[in-house]
Amino acid sequence: MSVDPRQEMDTAQVRAISQRCGEFTMALVRTLSQAGTYNPDHPLVKQAAEELFHKFKELTAHAVEIAYVLTSTVDDRGILVEGLCPDPIEVAKTFKSLLGAHFINKFHEYFLRNKIASFSIKNAIELEEFEKFLVIWVSWGLRLDEEASGADSALALSDQLLENEIYHVTIVGLDEVVGGARHLNWAVKIALTRIRKDISRLPMLVGATPEYIQKVKIQAISDIVRPIARLDLLRDILLNLDLVSEGQIGSHEEDIFDVVLQAIPEASLNQLALELLDLIESYDQKAMKHRVVGREVLHFIDAVKQVLRQISLRLATFDSPEHRIVLVQCHLRGLIGFEELPPGAKRKITAGKSADRYIEFSDVYFEDFKNCESTETFEKYTTILAEVIPELLERGRVDLVTKLFEFFGCCVKEPKFQGLVTNMLSKLETGGVIDALIDAAEALPRESRGSLENAVAMFGKSVVPILISMLGADLSDVSSKRLASSILVKINEPAVRPLIDGLKSRRYLADSVRLMIQTLSEIGPEDGKPVYIEHMNHQNVKVREAALTALARFEGSDVEEALARVLQDDDETLSRRAIQLLGARNSVHPAFLDAILQTIKMRNRNEEEPSEALQGTALRALLDYAKTSLPESPPIEAELREIVAPVRLKQLLPGRLGVRPKPDSLVLIAIEALGVIGGQKSTATLVTLSQDSDKEKAEVAGKALHVLLRRQQGS
Numbered sequence: 033m034s035v036d037p038r039q040e041m042d043t044a045q046v047r048a049i050s051q052r053c054g055e056f057t058m059a060l061v062r063t064l065s066q067a068g069t070y071n072p073d074h075p076l077v078k079q080a081a082e083e084l085f086h087k088f089k090e091l092t093a094h095a096v097e098i099a100y101v102l103t104s105t106v107d108d109r110g111i112l113v114e115g116l117c118p119d120p121i122e123v124a125k126t127f128k129s130l131l132g133a134h135f136i137n138k139f140h141e142y143f144l145r146n147k148i149a150s151f152s153i154k155n156a157i158e159l160e161e162f163e164k165f166l167v168i169w170v171s172w173g174l175r176l177d178e179e180a181s182g183a184d185s186a187l188a189l190s191d192q193l194l195e196n197e198i199y200h201v202t203i204v205g206l207d208e209v210v211g212g213a214r215h216l217n218w219a220v221k222i223a224l225t226r227i228r229k230d231i232s233r234l235p236m237l238v239g240a241t242p243e244y245i246q247k248v249k250i251q252a253i254s255d256i257v258r259p260i261a262r263l264d265l266l267r268d269i270l271l272n273l274d275l276v277s278e279g280q281i282g283s284h285e286e287d288i289f290d291v292v293l294q295a296i297p298e299a300s301l302n303q304l305a306l307e308l309l310d311l312i313e314s315y316d317q318k319a320m321k322h323r324v325v326g327r328e329v330l331h332f333i334d335a336v337k338q339v340l341r342q343i344s345l346r347l348a349t350f351d352s353p354e355h356r357i358v359l360v361q362c363h364l365r366g367l368i369g370f371e372e373l374p375p376g377a378k379r380k381i382t383a384g385k386s387a388d389r390y391i392e393f394s395d396v397y398f399e400d401f402k403n404c405e406s407t408e409t410f411e412k413y414t415t416i417l418a419e420v421i422p423e424l425l426e427r428g429r430v431d432l433v434t435k436l437f438e439f440f441g442c443c444v445k446e447p448k449f450q451g452l453v454t455n456m457l458s459k460l461e462t463g464g465v466i467d468a469l470i471d472a473a474e475a476l477p478r479e480s481r482g483s484l485e486n487a488v489a490m491f492g493k494s495v496v497p498i499l500i501s502m503l504g505a506d507l508s509d510v511s512s513k514r515l516a517s518s519i520l521v522k523i524n525e526p527a528v529r530p531l532i533d534g535l536k537s538r539r540y541l542a543d544s545v546r547l548m549i550q551t552l553s554e555i556g557p558e559d560g561k562p563v564y565i566e567h568m569n570h571q572n573v574k575v576r577e578a579a580l581t582a583l584a585r586f587e588g589s590d591v592e593e594a595l596a597r598v599l600q601d602d603d604e605t606l607s608r609r610a611i612q613l614l615g616a617r618n619s620v621h622p623a624f625l626d627a628i629l630q631t632i633k634m635r636n637r638n639e640e641e642p643s644e645a646l647q648g649t650a651l652r653a654l655l656d657y658a659k660t661s662l663p664e665s666p667p668i669e670a671e672l673r674e675i676v677a678p679v680r681l682k683q684l685l686p687g688r689l690g691v692r693p694k695p696d697s698l699v700l701i702a703i704e705a706l707g708v709i710g711g712q713k714s715t716a717t718l719v720t721l722s723q724d725s726d727k728e729k730a731e732v733a734g735k736a737l738h739v740l741l742r743r744q745q746g747s
Contacts, residue, residue, distance in 0.1 A: 046117050049091070053098075053113055054126025056087045061135045063170050064142065072167050085162045091116070092155040096255040099152035100143075101222055102206075108140040114219075115152070115259045146172060146185045147206045150222050154255060157200035165198050194233065204229055210275040214326035219260075220268040226256050227288070228276045250291050257295035266296055267304055270339045271332070286342075293346045305343045305358040308336050312365070337367060344368040348377070353464065356380045379419060386416060387423035394432055402439060407448055414456040421460060425468040430484070433469070437487035444490065461494050470498070474512055481515065489522035496523060496530050503547055504540040513544070517551040528557045535563045542572035549575065553582035561586055565594045573603045580606065584613040596623040608649040615653025618660040628653065629666040632702070634674050637692045647698055654705040658743070662709055669710055673717050675702040676733075678724070700732050707736025708743075715740060 041049075063084075071077055092098055095115050100123070104110025109124035124136045142148070153165070172189055186205025193201055204225050211221040230252035234245050260266055273288050293301065314320040315333055324332045344362040347355040351374035359377040362368045370378065390397055401413045417436065424433050440456075443449040460466070466488065473484035488495055502516035520527040531552045535545065549567060552560045560582065567579040580598055583591055596619075598610035611631075614624045631642050631650040641647075654668070662668060675694050694702070703721060706714045718740060721733035 041118060049116050050121050050126050052087070052091045053116055053121055054123070056084070056091050056098075057100075057113070057123055057139070058127055058132075058135055059084050059087065060169075061139045061142075063166060064138060072163060078163075081163050081166055082159065084166070085159050088153065088157075088162070089155070092153075095155060096258065097152045097154040099150055099226075101150040101219075102140075102143045102148065103218060105144060108137045111136070111140060111143065118261065142172075146189055148186045148189075149204045149206045149209050150226065151201065151203045152226070154200040154202075161198055161200060164196050165193070165201050168192055168196065168198070190229075199233075202226060202229060211272060214272065214275075215323075216268055216272060217265060219265055220272065223256055223260065223265070223269055224272060224275050227253055227292075230256070231276065231288070249287075250294070253288065253291045254295040257292050261300075263300060263303055263307065266300060267307060270304070270342075271335050274335070289339075289342045290346075293342060298347070298350060298352070299354075301343050301347055302355050302358055305340060305347065305362070308340050308343075309358070309361050309365075311336055312340075337365075340365075341367045345372065348372060348374050350374075351376045353462075360384070380423075383419035383423050387420045387427065390420050390424070391427075391429060391432070398435065398439075407452065410443075410449055411452050414452050418456050418459040418463075422463040422465050422468070425465060425472065430472045433472075434483045434487065437490065438483055440490065441486055457491055458494075461491060466491055466495050466498060470502075470515070473515055478511070478514070481518070485515070485519050485522060488519050492523055493526035496520065496527050499523075499527075500530055500534050500548075503551070504534065504544045506541055506544075513547050517547055517554075520551050521554045524555055525557070528552065528555060528559060531555075532559060532563050535567065542570070542575050545570070545572070546575050546578045549578040549582050553578075553585065556585065558586070561588075561591065565590070568594060568598060573606060576601065576603075577606055577609060580609060580613070584617075592617070592619055592621050595619075596621050596627075599623060599627040604643060604646055608646055611646075611649050611653050615656050618657055620660070620663060625662065625668065626666050629668050629671060632668075632675065632698075633671050634691050634694070639692075641692065644695060644698065647694075648701060651698060651701040651705055655701075655708050658708050658739075669706070669714060672702045672706050672710070673714060675699060676706065676717060676721060678720070696729075700729065703729065703732050703736050707739035710736075710740050712744075715744075 072081070088098070092115075097115050099114045101112050101114055101120070102110060103112055109122065111123045112120040113123055113126075114120045123139065124132070127133075127136055153162075157165070168189070186203055186208070190203040190205070193203065204222065208229065209221050209225045210228060211224055216224075231249065234249055240248075257266075257269065260269070270289070270292065273292065276288055296304070311320065311322055312333065314322075315329075320329075340362055344359055344367055347359060348368065353376060356377050359368065359373055360380055363370060363373060363377070363381065370381070373381070401410075404410050404413065421433055421436065440453050444453045469484055469488050473481045473488065476484065488499075499516040499520050503513050503520075505513075520531070531548055534540065535548050535552070540548070545567065549564065552563075564579045564583040568576050568583070570576050570579065576598070580595065583594060592614070595610055595614050599607055599614075601607050601610070611624075611627070614621065628650045632647055635641055654672075676699055703718070706718060710718070715737070718733050718737040722730050722737055724730045724733065
C-alpha cells in the first residue's frame with residue numbers, strides 16, 4: 033500500500049497548502065455574489081471558471097478530494113476542510129483579506145440554509161463537469177436571497193447534481209447524517225453518511241457492468257476512508273458500518289467491510305486489532321470502560337468480534353511477523369480458523385505448543401539433546417528449537433534460553449555439529465531473537481550478562497549493524513552502549529571493518545565515537561591505526577584521549593610521531609597522558625625530549641610556570657629510562673642538577689637571584705631521576721644532597737646515588 037503523502041508533510045508544506053486552500057475557497061464563495069448575473073457562456077466567466085478549476089487541481093494535486101464539513105450551526109467559523117493535510121484546516125483562518133469575515137459568514141449561511149452537513153469535490157473531476165457544478169452552485173446561492181430552503185434542500189441540490197451528471201461532487205444533508213442515536217463523533221457520522229450516500233448512488237449508473245460498479249464503489253469508499261488517520265475514528269467507523277448498509281438495496285455489510293479495510297494502512301489495522309482485543313478482554317473481565325450508547329452491549333461486543341474477524345482475515349493475507357500476535361489471539365478466541373491463518377501464524381501456534389512441552393520437561397529434553405551423538409537427531413532438535421526459542425524468550429524464560437546457547441557454544445566447536453548450529457542461528461536471525469536476547473541482557477546487572485553476551489555474539493557479523501547502531505544512538509544509556517561494546521569485542525574480527533567505517537563516517541556524537549574507538553582498540557587490529565591517528569585531531573578531548581590510548585598499543589615511527597604531536601595539545605590532561613605513554617616506551621623522539629626539558633626547566637619569577645602536575649609527570653617519565661641512554665642534547669641531566677641544587681648555592685651565583693625554586697615534591701622526583709639517567713657529573717651533586725640537613729631529601733639522594741653507582745658499575 034502506498035504511503036499517504038499527507039503524513040510526510042512538514043510545517044512549511046502545510047502552511048503553503050492552507051494558503052492555497054484559502055485562496056480557492058475565497059474564490060468559490062465569491063461566485064455566490066454573482067447570483068443573477070452569472071452567465072456560464074460569457075468569455076470572462078468561462079475564463080474565471082477555468083482559473084478556479086486550475087486552482088482546485090493545484091490544491092488537490094496530492095489529495096483525492098477536498099471536503100468541506102460543517103462542525104457548528106452556531107459559530108460561523110465552524111467549517112473545516114478535510115483531505116488536504118494531516119489535520120483538518122479551519123476555513124476562517126485561511127481567509128486573510130479584510131472581507132474574510134464577510135465571506136466566511138456567507139459560506140456558513142450557505143451550509144445552514146441548504147441544510148448541508150458536508151460537500152466534497154473529488155480531484156478526478158474534469159473541467160466540463162466542474163463548470164456545470166459552478167452553475168448549480170451559483171443558482172443555489174441565488175435561492176438564498178429569494179426563499180428560505182426547506183429541510184429537503186440538500187437532497188434537492190444533490191439530486192440536481194446527479195441529473196446533470198455531476199458525479200464527482202457529493203452533498204450530505206444534515207438530515208441524512210447517521211449515528212445520532214449512538215452519540216458518535218461528528219467526523220465518524222459524516223464519514224459513514226458519505227459512504228452511505230455514495231453507495232446509494234451506484235444503482236443510478238444505468239447500463240454499467242457489475243465490475244465497473246464495484247470499481248466505482250471501491251474508489252468512492254477509499255476516497256473517504258484513506259485520509260482518516262486517527263485510530264479512534266477508524267475504530268468507530270468499522271464498528272458502525274451497519275449504519276451504512278441498513279436499508280440499502282443490494283448493499284452488504286461484509287462487502288463494505290472489505291473495501292474499508294483495504295483503504296486502511298496495514299500498520300493501523302494491526303493497532304486497531306490490538307485495541308479491540310483489549311476491549312474484549314476488558315469485557316470478559318467485567319472491567320470495560322468503553323461507553324456504549326444506542327445499542328445493547330452484547331450486540332456491540334458481537335460487532336467488535338465481527339470487525340476483529342474481518343481485520344484478521346485481512347492481516348492474514350500479509351503473513352507479516354508483526355501481525356502474528358494478533359492472528360494467534362484471534363485464533364484462540366475462535367475468530368479465525370487454523371486453516372485460514374498464514375503459514376507464519378500457523379508455525380507460531382505450533383511453536384507455542386512445543387514451547388509448552390519443552391518448559392514442562394525442560395531437564396529431560398536438554399539432557400537428551402546434550403547427549404545425542406547422531407547428527408540426524410541433533411538436526412531434528414535444532415529445527416524444533418529454532419521455533420521454540422523465540423517462544424521461550426517471549427515468555428521470559430531467559431534461563432532456559434541461556435542454558436541452550438551455552439551448549440550451542442560448545443557444539444559450534446565440533447566440526448560435525450558446527451554447520452547445524454550455524455543453520456539454526458540463521459533461522460533465528462529473522463525471528464526477533466537477537467533483539468530479545470539484547471533486551472534480556474540489558475535487564476541484567478553488568479556482572480551477570482556474560483552468558484547472554486556470548487549468545488548474541490554467536491550471530492557474528494549478522495548482529496554487528498544492530499550493535500553499532502546501539503553504540504551510535506544519541507539517546508541510548510551508557511549501560512546499553514557498554515553492552516554493545518562488550519559483545520562486539522567478543523565477535524572480534526567481523527566487527528572491525530564496520531567499526532572503522534562507522535568512525536570514518538563522522539556521523540556520530542563524541543560519546544559514541546569514544547566508545548567505538550575503545551571497542552576497536554580492545555579487538556586490537558592493525559587496521560585501526562590510521563583511524564586513531566585521524567581522531568587525535570577530534571574536537572572532543574575525550575575522543576582524542578581514547579584515540580591516543582588506542583594508538584599507544586602499537587609500535588612504529590608513525591605512532592611515535594603522532595604521540596609526539598599530542599604534547600602540544602591545548603588540554604593539559606592529554607599532554608600529560610602523552611608524556612606518560614612516550615616515557616613508558618623509552619622514546620628519544622626529539623620533540624618529546626624537548627617537551628620534557630621545556631616543562632621542567634628553571635624559570636625566572638616573571639615567567640609563567642607549567643602546572644606542578646605537568647612538571648611532575650615529565651619528571652616521573654624520566655624514571656623509566658634506567659636502561660635507555662638519553663642524548664646529550666637537549667641537556668635534561670644538566671637541568672635536573674639545576675633543579676636539585678641547594679638554594680644557598682644558587683644565591684651565591686651571579687644572575688640567579690630572580691630564579692623561582694621548584695616545590696620540594698618536584699625536587700625529590702628530580703633527585704630520583706638523576707639516579708636513573710645521571711652521569712659522572714651528577715655523582716658529586718647526589719653526594720652533597722645525601723648529606724643535606726633535610727632528612728627526606730638526604731634519604732632520597734642516598735638511594736639515587738646508590739642507583740647511579742650501580743649503573744656506572746654496569747650492574
